[in-house]
Amino acid sequence: MKKFINDPKNFVPDMLKGLALANPDTLRYVPEYNLIHRADAPNADKVTIIQGSGSGHEPAHVMTVGRGMLDAACPGDVFAAPPVDYVYETTKLLASPKGVLLLVNNYTGDRMAFEMAQEMARADGIRVETLFIDDDVAVKDSLYTIGRRGVAGNFFVMKAVGAAAEAGADLDEIIRIGEKVNSVTRTMGVALTACTPPSKGSPLFDLGPDEIEIGVGIHGEPGRRRGNLVSADEIVDDILGAVITDLPFTSGDRVALMVNGLGGTPISELYLLYGLAHEKLVSAGITIGRNYVGEYCTSLDMAGASITLVKLDEEIESLLAAPAEIAIRVF
Amino acid sequence: MKKFINDPKNFVPDMLKGLALANPDTLRYVPEYNLIHRADAPNADKVTIIQGSGSGHEPAHVMTVGRGMLDAACPGDVFAAPPVDYVYETTKLLASPKGVLLLVNNYTGDRMAFEMAQEMARADGIRVETLFIDDDVAVKDSLYTIGRRGVAGNFFVMKAVGAAAEAGADLDEIIRIGEKVNSVTRTMGVALTACTPPSKGSPLFDLGPDEIEIGVGIHGEPGRRRGNLVSADEIVDDILGAVITDLPFTSGDRVALMVNGLGGTPISELYLLYGLAHEKLVSAGITIGRNYVGEYCTSLDMAGASITLVKLDEEIESLLAAPAEIAIRVF
Numbered sequence: 001m002k003k004f005i006n007d008p009k010n011f012v013p014d015m016l017k018g019l020a021l022a023n024p025d026t027l028r029y030v031p032e033y034n035l036i037h038r039a040d041a042p043n044a045d046k047v048t049i050i051q052g053s054g055s056g057h058e059p060a061h062v063m064t065v066g067r068g069m070l071d072a073a074c075p076g077d078v079f080a081a082p083p084v085d086y087v088y089e090t091t092k093l094l095a096s097p098k099g100v101l102l103l104v105n106n107y108t109g110d111r112m113a114f115e116m117a118q119e120m121a122r123a124d125g126i127r128v129e130t131l132f133i134d135d136d137v138a139v140k141d142s143l144y145t146i147g148r149r150g151v152a153g154n155f156f157v158m159k160a161v162g163a164a165a166e167a168g169a170d171l172d173e174i175i176r177i178g179e180k181v182n183s184v185t186r187t188m189g190v191a192l193t194a195c196t197p198p199s200k201g202s203p204l205f206d207l208g209p210d211e212i213e214i215g216v217g218i219h220g221e222p223g224r225r226r227g228n229l230v231s232a233d234e235i236v237d238d239i240l241g242a243v244i245t246d247l248p249f250t251s252g253d254r255v256a257l258m259v260n261g262l263g264g265t266p267i268s269e270l271y272l273l274y275g276l277a278h279e280k281l282v283s284a285g286i287t288i289g290r291n292y293v294g295e296y297c298t299s300l301d302m303a304g305a306s307i308t309l310v311k312l313d314e315e316i317e318s319l320l321a322a323p324a325e326i327a328i329r330v331f
Numbered sequence: 332m333k334k335f336i337n338d339p340k341n342f343v344p345d346m347l348k349g350l351a352l353a354n355p356d357t358l359r360y361v362p363e364y365n366l367i368h369r370a371d372a373p374n375a376d377k378v379t380i381i382q383g384s385g386s387g388h389e390p391a392h393v394m395t396v397g398r399g400m401l402d403a404a405c406p407g408d409v410f411a412a413p414p415v416d417y418v419y420e421t422t423k424l425l426a427s428p429k430g431v432l433l434l435v436n437n438y439t440g441d442r443m444a445f446e447m448a449q450e451m452a453r454a455d456g457i458r459v460e461t462l463f464i465d466d467d468v469a470v471k472d473s474l475y476t477i478g479r480r481g482v483a484g485n486f487f488v489m490k491a492v493g494a495a496a497e498a499g500a501d502l503d504e505i506i507r508i509g510e511k512v513n514s515v516t517r518t519m520g521v522a523l524t525a526c527t528p529p530s531k532g533s534p535l536f537d538l539g540p541d542e543i544e545i546g547v548g549i550h551g552e553p554g555r556r557r558g559n560l561v562s563a564d565e566i567v568d569d570i571l572g573a574v575i576t577d578l579p580f581t582s583g584d585r586v587a588l589m590v591n592g593l594g595g596t597p598i599s600e601l602y603l604l605y606g607l608a609h610e611k612l613v614s615a616g617i618t619i620g621r622n623y624v625g626e627y628c629t630s631l632d633m634a635g636a637s638i639t640l641v642k643l644d645e646e647i648e649s650l651l652a653a654p655a656e657i658a659i660r661v662f
Contacts, residue, residue, distance in 0.1 A: 002523040002540075002634060004563040004600040014563075015599045018606025022622045058599040059661075159662070192333040209333075232335040232345075266594040266632050267659070268346045268389040269335040275349025291353050294659065301597050301634065303333060320662075328598070328625065328661050330390075331490070331651075 001201040003301070008198035012055045012077055019062060023327050026066060030093070033086040036062045037072035041094055047165045047174050048072070048096045051103040051158060052087055053110060054079040056197065057218055059328045060154065060297040068324030069162040070103075078197045078300070079219045081109035087117035091128055099127040099171035101178070103158060105150025106134040129171060131178045133157050135185045135308065137246040138215030138223045151218050152260040152297040153185035153308045156320065163322035181316055186246045188239040189306030191216035192229070193264060195299045214238060218262070218299045232269075236276040240307050244284065249309055251285030256292065256320060258308040263298035265305055270294065273305055289317055332532040334632070339529040343386045343408055350393060354658050357397060361424070364417040367393045368403035372425055378496045378505050379403070379427045382434040382489060383418055384441060385410040387528065388549055390659045391485065391628040399655030400493040401434075409528045409631070410550045412440035418448035422459055430458040430502035432509070434489060436481025437465040460502060462509045464488050466518045466639065468577040469546030469554045482549050483591040483628035484516035484639045487651065494653035512647055517577050519570040520637030522547035523560070524595060526630045545569060549593070549630045563600075567607040571638050575615065580640055582616030587623065587651060589639040594629035596636055601625065604636055612640075620648055 005011050013031060020029035020036065028039050034055075042048050051061040052074045061073040074090040076082035091100055100121070104114045114130050121128045135153030142149050161178045169177070191213040194203035204220040207213060212235070215223025224242075249255060259274045261267065274293045281288055289312045297306075310316065336342050344362060351360035351367065359370050365386075373379050382392040383405045392404040405421040407413035422431055431452070435445045445461050452459045466484030473480050492509045500508070522544040525534035535551040538544060543566070546554025555573075580586060590605045592598065605624045612619055620643045628637075641647065 002543075002560060004523075004566065004596065004604050004636060006562045006564050006603075011599075011603070014606060015603045018602035018604070018609070018624075021606050021609040022602065022624055056599070058597065058602075063598070063602075192335075212333075229333060231337045233337050235335065263597040264595045264632065264634075265335065266389060266629055267394070267626065268342075268387070268631070271349035271353065271389075271394075272337075272342070272346045273335050273349070275345060275352050278349070278352045292661075293349075293353055294661065295598065296661075298597055300599070301595065303595075303632070305335060324662055326661060330623075330625065330627075330657060330659055331655055 011198040041071040042096045047098045048100045052082040063327040066326035081113045088120045091121040095126045102130040135187045143221040153187040155296045160319040163319040184311035186243045187308040191304035193303040195302035254287045254289045254312045256290040256310040258292035260306045261295040262302040262304035264301045264303035342529040372402040373427045378429045379431045383413045394658040397657035412444045419451045422452040426457045433461040466516045474552040484518040486627045491650040494650040515642035517574045518639040522635035524634040526633035585618045585620045585643045587621040587641040589623035591637045592626040593633040593635035595632045595634035
């Protein structure tokens with residue numbers, strides 16, 4: 001394993017500490033609960049939006065805390081759901097009188113932790129609801145999941161509910177928006193290499209020198225099939241095709257197109273993929289209203305990418321276009 | 332080689348095409364010269380800022396074209412200087428009556444191409460000057476360089492001269508600013524793995540499973556020494572220490588701190604490194620005025636990172652804080 005780490009057991013807190021030090025004006029770090037929250041949260045005038053998940057998907061979700069996005073993120077260890085008490089304490093600390101929305105990617109461990117924490121917070125009189133995200137078209141059930149997995153399309157749900165919360169929408173309205181965005185968001189990924197969790201120290205699965213995993217999950221879970229390494233063009237045909245036919249997206253649709261890197265793939269290759277996906281969509285009569293190229297939801301150091309489409313309408317497009325500020329920035 | 336590519340020979344144009352398709356309102360692509368330029372350039376009211384270099388360092392420099400940064404970038408093939416005529420034609424196409432500044436990282440091939448193109452453009456009556464960037468403290472001379480190499484610190488020169496040009500500064504003033512920023516910017520990098528150029532198809536150099544290259548160049552050139560993989564703490568001590576003692580930076584200084592990923596290292600590890608570097612600087616009595624964590628100047632898929640410090644004064648800090656917009660964005 002070749003990583004920049006000190007003690008593998010402290011990988012997550014060491015990262016969170018760096019994140020907080022880099023954002024002293026906007027973020028707060030509570031080490032007891034792996035909690036990163038906005039410096040100005042909770043805010044009694046807005047619904048609190050919290051996401052939890054395993055770590056190893058950065059920037060999701062600790063680096064997408066900020067104005068117009070999440071109020072807080074409470075990650076677990078790498079690829080492990082946050083403990084129930086982390087979610088419960090986070091919910092209590094960040095509760096707003098307007099309510100709390102917990103965003104959860106659909107994995108069994110995460111569902112259990114969040115549903116239990118929700119019950120505990122409700123017993124304390126906190127108004128809290130949970131929204132599950134399941135945008136991955138690759139498989140129906142999976143290694144860690146009953147039903148579809150939540151992957152990079154999560155970004156669009158966060159962005160839309162974050163914008164609505166910032167604008168003062170109430171909890172019911174925010175849930176309506178989140179469910180709507182999730183219902184029109186579809187993703188599929190492909191891995192060129194496995195990833196290496198710090199505590200394991202070796203690759204999580206074996207992938208031959210000419211093999212790729214089509215439909216891979218963001219924890220390296222198996223996808224639809226192993227295939228041979230083929231051209232970028234054929235890969236985009238394969239995964240974009242699966243995304244398009246799933247909703248389905250059809251001629252005349254207007255979409256957001258995301259090409260997401262899984263951690264080890266350089267941005268040059270992501271833009272190359274973007275160009276191919278863009279042209280294929282235009283050929284299919286689909287208009288690209290907004291585009292996203294970069295790393296949004298990764299799998300540690302995995303070389304690979306995913307493609308997400310969101311069917312846009314006026315409401316969704318305006319929420320995606322609303323201003324927002326997070327830790328990940330250039331300037 | 333596991334990459335998202337079609338024909339390795341077309342890697343650069345395929346990437347540039349994707350970049351242009353993703354930014355139809357702000358960027359223009361001229362395939363004949365690998366040229367990416369602002370849709371609103373040239374602008375007669377501002378000095379034109381152009382950077383060229385080999386490809387493979389993305390986002391540098393084709394993805395840092397935009398308002399407040401570069402007017403244009405004309406890259407060569409991967410790790411190869413742009414041909415003289417690309418630089419010459421780019422200079423002619425983008426020339427402004429206020430003049431043109433060519434930014435060049437200090438590599439022998441790039442120097443030759445830009446100096447020759449400058450002569451040709453001058454013969455056409457274009458006012459053009461060239462500024463060389465050489466922020467890498469690792470080695471005095473190198474595989475492709477007489478004198479120090481230009482690496483990730485280049486970002487700060489681009490940002491400062493871009494802001495000054497946007498504000499209407501004349502060419503002499505912009506050169507003064509660029510030289511000043513370069514003179515107070517220092518960088519050193521470390522590689523955990525080699526990188527694989529698409530046309531070669533195999534790693535550019537050999538690095539054992541427990542070896543790292545300290546002071547590596549952004550084309551995989553040897554640095555100061557091979558070492559064993561050690562903790563992130565020891566690595567930061569080593570490379571940050573080399574940077575600090577070079578200028579030198581001393582107690583009471585105010586700096587910009589950049590932790591730059593070399594392409595294959597996830598952002599979680601970059602934030603971990605940031606936290607360590609931040610604390611070491613604070614311990615040394617050095618104040619961090621601005622920070623930058625992410626990928627600014629990469630080496631294809633190399634796992635590794637570099638640390639850059641810039642000594643700030645009021646003028647530099649205000650130029651770095653000026654608004655700017657480039658292709659790399661989250662929302």
